[in-house]
Amino acid sequence: MQDVTLGVSEAIELINGALDQAFPFILVEGEVASFKVNQGKFVFFDVKDESGSLNCFMMAFSLKFPIQDGMKVRILAQPKITAWGKFSLTVREIMPVGEGSLKKSFELLKAKLEKEGLFDETRKRALPRLPTRIGVVSSSQAAGYIDFLKILENRWGNLVVVLVDVPVQGIEAPAQIIGALAHLNELAIPVDVIAVLRGGGSADDLSAFNHEDVVRAIATSRAPTIVGVGHEVDVSLADLVSDRRAATPSNAAEILVPDKKEVLARAQRTADMAFNGVTAAIRVFQEDTNLITKDISKTLENFMTLQNNSITSFKRTLNQLNPEAVLKRGYSLVKKGNKIMASTSDVILNDEVSIQFKDGTIGAKVTDVSSSK
């Protein structure tokens, strides 16, 4: 190698080639200094510790956590010599580490996304009442995921859980979580809901859930999302942007499906209520029938009374018309044979007639006929 003379560019290329082979990527942790963004596109800063400092370069679009001077960060970077011979790390991923830096970054990104309206209640969609296919973004090794499955099994059945098994912590986690979300949203048989799950951990362990692109991927997920990350006290931006926040992965399972014991008890109550309903309906029917019967007999009774009254008055009228009654009042009835004599023209002189009184009859002879007119 020493025998070959290289041009400057060739030398740079050779060194970069060697670097790439030896260290395709290195993970470096340090404190940020001299952070600046040029033309909104290029990011320059240094990472340093007590005794050393390294130049870093990255594209602004790769910046997924707000970074400020003084923050402790972990970077995934490619060591390189620039065309100007300056040694620099080309940063692919950068994330804050340590509670203070994470908190600072969290607050900055939260404020930014809040301003965009990403956490608005109006954006939140309802989860399916009873999902059939549940997509899960988590690690098959994560304790939280195992709890989730166990509770799901206890509460409900007939579910299909589609897990995309990805790391949920570490510098690789954000890209894998985003990929998993996209994959679940593009399945031939779509999932009804996507659960993003991770058990408890340190602020560093949970930092992927405060990664801007992860947060945005959850916001734009086609399927509604539920996020259960960490313990109850942990709040991540993924939680805030999700359609439904669960305190823990176990809580996510409780939110997603009802407890079959409760559902069956409710079904039983419905059947009981239906039975009571039937009983009540029959009682009402009986009461109605009684009322109707009562109504009918009352009407009948009224009718009869009315009839009776009419009959009585009719009888009275009849009575009044009874000739005997007239005789009783002192009048008498003149007959010739069986014919009643009602006028002077009915008789002639010497006709023999009978006169009926109330108490008997006498015979008589007509001795005079004189009309009153």
Place this chain on the structure above:
Amino acid sequence: MSAQANKTVAQNLEKLEELLAWFESEEITVEESLAKYEEALKLSKELEDQLKNAKNQVEVIKKKFNA
């Protein structure tokens, strides 16, 4: 198949809720209530059968995604 089963469960649950609402309403006739009572019994029995021994199924996708 289990996905289909859960659809039936959801439908049965919905029907039960409807029945419950119906029984909570004011105008209930004997004939109708008898028919609906039988339906409620049948549904709750069906639900029990569907839920008691139902298991969940897990599919795992292992994939590395490019950033």
